[in-house]
Amino acid sequence: MNWNAWIPLLVVASSLLPGLIIFRLPEERVRTRITLNLIGAFLKLVLVGWMLWGVYQGQHFETRLALLPDLDLVLRAGPLSLIFVSLSTVLWLVTTVYAIGYLENSPHRSRFFGFFSLCVTATVGIALSGNLITFLIFYELLTLSTYPLIVHRGTEEARRAGQTYLAYTIFGGALLLLATVWLYTLTGSLEFTPRGFIHGLGEEHRTALIIIFALFITGFGVKAALVPLHGWLPQAMIAPAPVSALLHAVAVVKAGAFGIIRVVYDVFGIESAAELGVMSPLAWLAAVTIIYGSLRALFQNDLKRRLAFSTISQVSYITLGVAIAGPIATIGGVVHLVHQGIMKITLFFCAGNLAETLGIHKISEMNGVGHRMPWTMAAFTVGALGMIGVPPIAGFVSKWYLGLGALEVGEGWVMFVLAGSSLLNAAYFLPILHRIWFRKQTAAWPHEHNFGNKETAWALLLPPVVTALMALAAGLVASAPFSPLEWAQLIAQREFYQP
Amino acid sequence: MGITFIDFPWAIALILLPLTGGLSCFLWPSVSKILGLVTVIGVMLSATGLGWLVIDKGVYHYLVGGWGAPLGIELYVDGLSLLMLMVTALVALGVSIYSIHYFELSYQRRFWPLWLFLLTALNALFLSADIFNLYVTLELMGLAAVALATLTGSHDAFTAAMRYLLATLLGSLAFLFGVVLLYHSFGSLDIAVLSERFESNITAWAAFGLISAGLVLKTALFPMHFWLPPAHANAPAPVSAVLSALVVKASFYILLRLWLEIFSQLDTDVDILFGFLGSIAIIWGSLQALRQTRIKLLVAYSTVAQVGYLFLAFPLAEKVGVTAWSAAVYLILSHALAKSAMFLAAGNLLRFGGHDRIADLDRVAQRLPITVAAFALAGVSIMGLPPSGGFISKWLLLQSALVQSQWGLVGVMLIGGVLAAAYIFKVLGRAFTQAPLPHEPGVVPATMEWAALLLAGGAILLGFFASEILAIIEIGSPFGAGEVKL
Amino acid sequence: MSNEIYNIFLGFVVAWPLLLTIPALHTRLPWPCFWAIFPAAVLMILPGEAFVAPSWFLFGTGLGVNSEARWILAMTVIVWSMTVAVVKFSSEQTYNFRTPFFFLTLAGNLGxxxxxxxxxxxxxxxxxxxxxxxxxxxxxNESSYQAGKIYLIFLxxxxxxxxxxxxxxxxxxxxxxFExxxxxxxxxxxxxITYLWLVLIGFGLKAGVWPFHLWLIETFKYSSWPARLLLGSVxxxxxxxxxxxxxxxxxxxxxxxxxxxxxxxxxxxxxxIIRAFSRIQITEIPAWTIVAVTGLCNVALGVGLAYPSLWHKYxxxxxxxxxxxxxxxxxLSYGLSRTKDESISSTHRSSLNMFKAWSENWAGLMQQRKQNIKTRFVLLWGTVVLKFKFLHCFQKWGIAPGVLEQQLQYWPNAITLFLILVIVVALSVFL
Incomplete structure (x- = not known):
């Protein structure tokens, strides 16, 4: 029996099954729940590690189940899938630990962790999808499983945020469905193929293809928070911190960005897409989003909202890297998928720690908090500086490749976008850092919890520190084998461009 | 075991079992609960047996008493009827399990006989091969359904049931009239014979008009849906479930059969009209559902919208027949499961809160997680989101619309999906909020919750076995015009 | 000393102060600041050249030391040790929370x-x-925050x-x-050419070369001991x-x-020179001297750029x-600052204040402008609404579905519709 054919399915199931069991667990069985979660997370980690090693050596992992007479449910582990799977798996583990600490003694934990696992299942499914219909299935599953997480608090505000989220995503999903079916009627195939599968249709169905592309981008753009479609993201901040962290770093926005990568490279193929003339509008859209998100972030006083707008801006780096359409820029975009995830999750963990430990939600309340919580804030500093693109943190590497890629294909204007974005990033992150470290504490903390002589609970402190270290390492040892950068290069070599 | 097992007349059992069951329930009301349940399980087994047979050997004929057409009664099972029978059995099982604890004793004795008669009628309808039998079963089904709808005995229920009765009689009459005209012109009631002799003349047109309109009325296509929402909303939950899931589909099944076998020879543009009305039904039903403040009405209007999808298959079938019809059948299946689950879940909510006002549904998710899960899973299928039976059918419909560049229909389907999501989440969104409950909640037995979840799970599972089920539909190729040999 | 060890030592010189940043370490170690500089001092004395570039490191880059770098290394070691000594023995006790920054800066400088x-x-x-x-x-205090802000913007x-x-x-x-x-x-x-200009401007900003010297003067005035001493070198x-x-x-x-x-x-x-005659305060002198020195360097660099042969020669x-x-x-800073530490006059005004005012208020200005735009939008929207008052009708349309639905429920209407359907279906065969 060929085990390789089942590993992708096992990877998906390793979070699905614990999730389903957790749903039925009574609230008070904390230990069982934690054990289940951690077993799932570690199992997934091992399986993903196995696949990474296998794919690196050129093995194939593919699960294929019949769905419709001529369409299969395909889970395939290619290099591109694996970079996203690894990100989700690692960050799921970290976030689970964090969520255990964060939600201690709060109600409805079984429900929360159940949907949390479903959400990860959907993300991993998206990453491993081998064709568009599988992608679509998991994409919608993601929409559905994140909704209960967003409304988890159960306040009226949360309900409305959830409603907005759904309004955007269901609409996006409908467009995606249309685009997928339409494409299927044109090509008769939905299989992700390196360098695309629409060759030869260009002359006959030019307009249709352009519209399909636009539909795809709009559909994915909702989740990737491209500018006119970003409205749900800041509202979704109402969710508990682990959810925001996961939403921003891994699950939702990344699913959108990953979808864009898939569509551009594995559906249309970069040459065909460039031929259709759709790449530069996409690049401009991404550029506008980058600048707009940063500008809006500048005026937020709520920490999580500021981070949310920062996400809008940062995720578009991925889109920009894809849209610039050169091998090097692509590496930048793909590697930013990971880098942004690690850095942003750090920031959200820290924001959650502030809220949970000291009751701080506003930036204006953060004066001098660095003395009270040095480790958390050190992690925050690393994340923030990485976002600005300060070397040698991960964000620098992404920016480096994006800029270099833009130069390579003669799109000099991207440099200005990058510079402007860095400047704005600095303008909204550095004042926070200044407050944290250099201002004196002006008022008592709004709502301080007592953690003895520690700065906060271990489960809350460890995750941000670990992810901050990862962000640092991703930049510092970027040239080591199996670093995100090296893997992105492998992707570009194997999947996107002819050797 | 093999030979006896295969040769057993499962089809006959499907009719006789519920009939005797219903009669016994009527005679011994004190044990009606057990009798009913045993009967339904028997029906389920028979349907499985029949399925085994048909999948194994292809199209199945049974000549009652050994007399063939045109004189005797003939039972006919192809892929289409088989699936209808199976889904009927499945829904019947779910509803019956649910009903054990739903009704109080005095209602039990009235419910079970009627319900088993209804089941008899449904099974007989799906097995019939001639149009007069179809009429008889249709009438029987309608009467049983109306009687069930009055079961709560409230004023609203009576008004609604009266309206329902009149509508269903009107529909049946029109159908009967059409049947008479056909018999008069072509001298046969057997569908196969008719399809051979059928030719286009004035009588045929009139029959066509009467039959189609009658069935459309009974299927509650917009604007003929006026009777449906009050009737479905005021009936007891298990009855609503059966009405929405099966009864409405039965008349559509007849329309589909006759359309495919007989009326396909007419050169008509009614399919476009049906498509148009279907589109309006989708939009209208969804909008109305969105406006409702009570869950059961919302779910009822959702049925109106979903019926609209069924009629979209008519204009689409012109070029890509098989795909479009398969999509419609798939939708029937998934909608039957999903909608019955939804009504059952709504019944739980109603019992739990003592009301079914959406705005006051707070905290249900915490107290009735399984019910809400059932409602949500059923909702996924209704919205047409993957992975679910609803998604598969919507995918097939969209595909056929896109192949023919029917942009209007594409737009309607997408908007319908979004609106469906809007009304489903209107309910689900409330379920998570945390307002305190104003009064002590009622008790919902576990079987009632699990029955709903079972059906909803079925609707989801349909999304995973599409190729198998589509293969079953193809047995006897009910959609391949001309190839069908009765 | 073998090459391997030399290379590892090279990395250690930079990594050591970074390690010391962790509070648990530097609070336990006696004299941590001296110890932080110590490996660098050893490296300064060690003879020979070394170069280490581990392949796994960021873009495969590395560190190295040769005779040129040794000059600068010597300067660094001297300046930092002096600073440590001064700070250590001065009355101004600054071993506190800021110590990690000290180590970080040192590590950056050495790197x-x-x-x-x-x-x-x-x-x-x-x-x-x-x-x-x-x-x-x-x-x-506020003025040092201001100075810091200007520094940060330039940075x-x-x-x-x-x-x-x-x-x-x-x-x-x-x-x-580099080569x-x-x-x-x-x-x-x-x-x-582009590259050259970017480099000149970038490092000009960092070094406070003349037109970009604003931050240098400001920070010098408002910062305290270690920063002042380090300003010239760091x-x-x-x-x-x-x-x-x-x-x-x-x-x-x-x-x-x-x-x-x-x-x-x-x-x-x-x-x-002109400024010197008019309004330079004594505390600012080191800062201005720095600017003058960088001016001199500029002349030299300019000559080097224009005449490569001269550059090679010198x-x-x-x-x-x-x-x-x-x-x-x-x-210079040490000597001058010791005497007049707190002599910053509050009346001192210069063109800097304009910059300061701008940098202080720009966020405010942006806010104000945003407010304006918002008001304008509200006004615009108001006019639109006024002009299209009939849009309110839409609200009434919300009732329409309900009314229509009721109409459908009346029997006469329903039956009429039904009959129409019969006829339409029957007649459709004609069409």
Whole structure:
């Protein structure tokens, strides 16, 4: 029996099954729940590690189940899938630990962790999808499983945020469905193929293809928070911190960005897409989003909202890297998928720690908090500086490749976008850092919890520190084998461009 | 075991079992609960047996008493009827399990006989091969359904049931009239014979008009849906479930059969009209559902919208027949499961809160997680989101619309999906909020919750076995015009 | 000493202060600041050249030491040890929370000095720049915050400029070591001019070269001990070092940039001389001296750019010159600041205040402008609504579905519709 054919399915199931069991667990069985979660997370980690090693050596992992007479449910582990799977798996583990600490003694934990696992299942499914219909299935599953997480608090505000989220995503999903079916009627195939599968249709169905592309981008753009479609993201901040962290770093926005990568490279193929003339509008859209998100972030006083707008801006780096359409820029975009995830999750963990430990939600309340919580804030500093693109943190590497890629294909204007974005990033992150470290504490903390002589609970402190270290390492040892950068290069070599 | 097992007349059992069951329930009301349940399980087994047979050997004929057409009664099972029978059995099982604890004793004795008669009628309808039998079963089904709808005995229920009765009689009459005209012109009631002799003349047109309109009325296509929402909303939950899931589909099944076998020879543009009305039904039903403040009405209007999808298959079938019809059948299946689950879940909510006002549904998710899960899973299928039976059918419909560049229909389907999501989440969104409950909640037995979840799970599972089920539909190729040999 | 150990030691010199940043370590160690500098001092004395570039490191870059770098290293060690000594024994007790920044800055400084390629240089100098901000704000009063803010703005712009320069360099050549960049830039004329300007502006900002000297004066005035002493060596000397290392000096002839740079240097000197007669306070003197020295350096660099042959001839002088600058300014600051530490007059006004006002208020201004735009939008929307008052009808349409639905429920209507359907279906065969 060929085990390789089942590993992708096992990877998906390793979070699905614990999730389903957790749903039925009574609230008070904390230990069982934690054990289940951690077993799932570690199992997934091992399986993903196995696949990474296998794919690196050129093995194939593919699960294929019949769905419709001529369409299969395909889970395939290619290099591109694996970079996203690894990100989700690692960050799921970290976030689970964090969520255990964060939600201690709060109600409805079984429900929360159940949907949390479903959400990860959907993300991993998206990453491993081998064709568009599988992608679509998991994409919608993601929409559905994140909704209960967003409304988890159960306040009226949360309900409305959830409603907005759904309004955007269901609409996006409908467009995606249309685009997928339409494409299927044109090509008769939905299989992700390196360098695309629409060759030869260009002359006959030019307009249709352009519209399909636009539909795809709009559909994915909702989740990737491209500018006119970003409205749900800041509202979704109402969710508990682990959810925001996961939403921003891994699950939702990344699913959108990953979808864009898939569509551009594995559906249309970069040459065909460039031929259709759709790449530069996409690049401009991404550029506008980058600048707009940063500008809006500048005026937020709520920490999580500021981070949310920062996400809008940062995720578009991925889109920009894809849209610039050169091998090097692509590496930048793909590697930013990971880098942004690690850095942003750090920031959200820290924001959650502030809220949970000291009751701080506003930036204006953060004066001098660095003395009270040095480790958390050190992690925050690393994340923030990485976002600005300060070397040698991960964000620098992404920016480096994006800029270099833009130069390579003669799109000099991207440099200005990058510079402007860095400047704005600095303008909204550095004042926070200044407050944290250099201002004196002006008022008592709004709502301080007592953690003895520690700065906060271990489960809350460890995750941000670990992810901050990862962000640092991703930049510092970027040239080591199996670093995100090296893997992105492998992707570009194997999947996107002819050797 | 093999030979006896295969040769057993499962089809006959499907009719006789519920009939005797219903009669016994009527005679011994004190044990009606057990009798009913045993009967339904028997029906389920028979349907499985029949399925085994048909999948194994292809199209199945049974000549009652050994007399063939045109004189005797003939039972006919192809892929289409088989699936209808199976889904009927499945829904019947779910509803019956649910009903054990739903009704109080005095209602039990009235419910079970009627319900088993209804089941008899449904099974007989799906097995019939001639149009007069179809009429008889249709009438029987309608009467049983109306009687069930009055079961709560409230004023609203009576008004609604009266309206329902009149509508269903009107529909049946029109159908009967059409049947008479056909018999008069072509001298046969057997569908196969008719399809051979059928030719286009004035009588045929009139029959066509009467039959189609009658069935459309009974299927509650917009604007003929006026009777449906009050009737479905005021009936007891298990009855609503059966009405929405099966009864409405039965008349559509007849329309589909006759359309495919007989009326396909007419050169008509009614399919476009049906498509148009279907589109309006989708939009209208969804909008109305969105406006409702009570869950059961919302779910009822959702049925109106979903019926609209069924009629979209008519204009689409012109070029890509098989795909479009398969999509419609798939939708029937998934909608039957999903909608019955939804009504059952709504019944739980109603019992739990003592009301079914959406705005006051707070905290249900915490107290009735399984019910809400059932409602949500059923909702996924209704919205047409993957992975679910609803998604598969919507995918097939969209595909056929896109192949023919029917942009209007594409737009309607997408908007319908979004609106469906809007009304489903209107309910689900409330379920998570945390307002305190104003009064002590009622008790919902576990079987009632699990029955709903079972059906909803079925609707989801349909999304995973599409190729198998589509293969079953193809047995006897009910959609391949001309190839069908009765 | 074998090569291997030498290489590891090289990395250790930089990593050691970084390690000491962890509070648990430096609070346990006696005299942590001296210990932090100690490996660097040892490296200064060790003979020979070394170069280490682990392949797994960021872009495969590395550190190295040779005779040129040793000059700057010597300066660094001297300046930092002096600073530690002064701070240690001065009345102003600053061993506290700011100590980590001290270590971070030191590590950055050492890294920049030992860098052999552009990437490491950028990394280290950024680390140094941002953590130096922490040292600048020693006093934690409003005026030092202001000064710090100006410093930070200049720093960010400088970093961005240098990042662009870095990308240009990477675009031209895969090997980012100083030598190969210099060669690559010499061979491509178009890019190299842009690159040159980016480098000159970027490091000009960092080093506080004349037109960009605003931050230097401000920070010097408002910061306290260690920062003042380090100012000459940490940002300024490293900035100058950056120009020397990065710019394609001694290759192609850049006549016009060279000329402009010479001009700038001369203007800077003249400007300072004029200022000296009017309104320079005694505490500012070291800062102005730094600006003057960098002006001098500019003249030299300008000459070097314009006449490569001259550059080759006097190249060896550059590193000692930079080293001297750092040490000299430190002593100057020390001498002058000791006497008049708190003599900053509050009445002091200069053109700087304008900049300060702007930098203070720009966020406010933006807010105001945003407010304006918002008001305008509201007004616009108001007029639109007024003009299209009939839009309110839409609200009434909301009732329409209900009414229509009721109409459908009346029997006469229903039956009429039904009959129509019968007829339409029947007649459709005609159509």
């Amino acid at each position: 920049a000095v030992l860098a052999t390629d552009l990437v490491v240089f950028v990394c280290a100098s950024t680390l140094m720049g941002y953590s130096f901000y922490g040292l600048l704000l020693q006093r934690r 960010i712009i400088a970093d961005l400029t240098l990042f662009d320069a870095l990308l240009l360099a990477a675009f031209e050549t895969d090997d980012l070591r 190969s960049v210099r060669q690559a830039m010499t061979s491509t004329a178009d890019t190299s 940002p300024v000397a490293v900035g100058l070092l950056g120009i020397v290392r990065w710019a394609p000096l001694g290759g192609a002839t850049y006549y016009i940039p060279g000329l402009i740079y010479q001009g700038l240097g001369i203007v800077a000197l003249l400007y300072i 190249q060896y002088l550059v590193y000692p010159l930079i080293a001297l600058t750092g040490v000299f300014t430190m002593f």
